[in-house]
Amino acid sequence: MIRTLAIANYRSIRELAVELHGLDVVTGENGSGKSSLYRALRLLAECAGGASGNIVGSLAKDGGLSSTLWAGPESISEAMRRGEVPVQGTVRREPVNLKLGYSGDDFGYLVDLWMPTPSGSGFDPETGRPRRSAFSLDPEIKREQVFSGMIARPGSLLVDRKGNVAKLRGPDGEWTELSRRLDTFQSMLTEISDQDRAPEVLQVRDAVRSWRFYDHFRTDPDAPARQAHIGTRTPVMHHSGKDLAAALQTLREVGFERQLDAAIEHAFPGSRVGVAVTDGRFSVELRQPGMLRPMQAAELSDGTLRFLLLTAALLTPRPPELMVLNEPETSLHVDLMPALAELIVQASGSSQMIVVTHSEALLKALRDSGAAHEHVLYKDLGETRIKGLGTLEGPPWSWPKR
Known part of the structure; x- marks a missing residue:
């Protein structure tokens, strides 16, 4: 069973980790972020090759990564929440990205997408300058991890993907290269199919592909x-x-x-x-x-x-x-x-x-x-939060550093 669902920087969800219990009911007033949570969960399913085939394609239908990202400041101070100072942006410390993940009884999985700076697609032989790609607005998968337990700690990682390269942790704790030719627009859940070396990836993929959405x-x-x-x-x-x-x-x-x-x-x-x-x-x-x-x-x-x-x-x-x-x-x-x-x-x-x-x-x-466990969503300065859950409360969760 999925125990924790984690979302960061998706629409009105700046940072949210939801503890799940088997039958969970998400409710709240109109505009509280219910649809954002639902769509984020569907995006997570696309990493395993859902109806749209890939998460980048699904984001494109949603208007692209830039239109789905959290639009508020990177951090909201307590003074802002109390109304003592206006909500305002600060110098960014983290990259602009969308992060989705879950942890369960057996394995957990997370993905980190970002909008890269416009880059070339090879070089123009006539001018010698970088050739701009027509797909420069596509987000890229920067990081993916499959882990055991409730949190993606260094000691619990099983498969770690950075950019085009995925590494596998062996029984002795040593890391070996699993692939270095991963497409930046495809999840490793759809790209890696080595049952002998990385059965955990296939187990996560099959589990996520079994999810059903009725909307x-x-x-x-x-x-x-x-x-x-x-x-x-x-x-x-x-x-x-x-x-x-x-x-x-x-x-x-x-x-x-x-x-x-x-x-x-x-x-x-x-x-x-x-x-x-x-x-x-x-x-x-x-x-x-x-x-x-x-x-x-x-x-x-x-x-x-x-x-x-x-x-x-x-x-x-x-x-x-x-x-x-x-x-x-x-x-x-x-x-x-x-x-x-x-x-x-x-x-x-x-x-x-x-x-x-x-x-x-x-x-x-x-x-x-x-039988049901209720999660009531509400907006606080544009940010979706769960009633009764303080800023530092909720299930443990950790996003990997880049």
């Missing part, structure tokens, strides 16, 4: 979940929900029928979800009390369809190591929150869960379960 399922009239699709066995629903019908049918056929029917009964008493199959194309239908025919996916309300999508995601027969839900309450009626909370708590028995929400009804239902 604002589409429920508009043209949403993929409302359309019929060719069905194949689907133990893991796609993040878009396009294979919802196949995922629901898979749940029935692999022994999850009772859990599926119970979830639908809790949310919509007397109803039962089914799957119509025509020429190999699967589509969702919902039978409801008093109706002479099942309601087709195109007829379902946004909230009903979204609940079915969340049900298929949370009841997965192939649970990930970590599942993250971002504002799952969107479009759902307040009366559905107890049923959704029950599904989340049930899923936390086989997957670590992080839920980002601002729904008081969902928060109450999760609190009542006694």
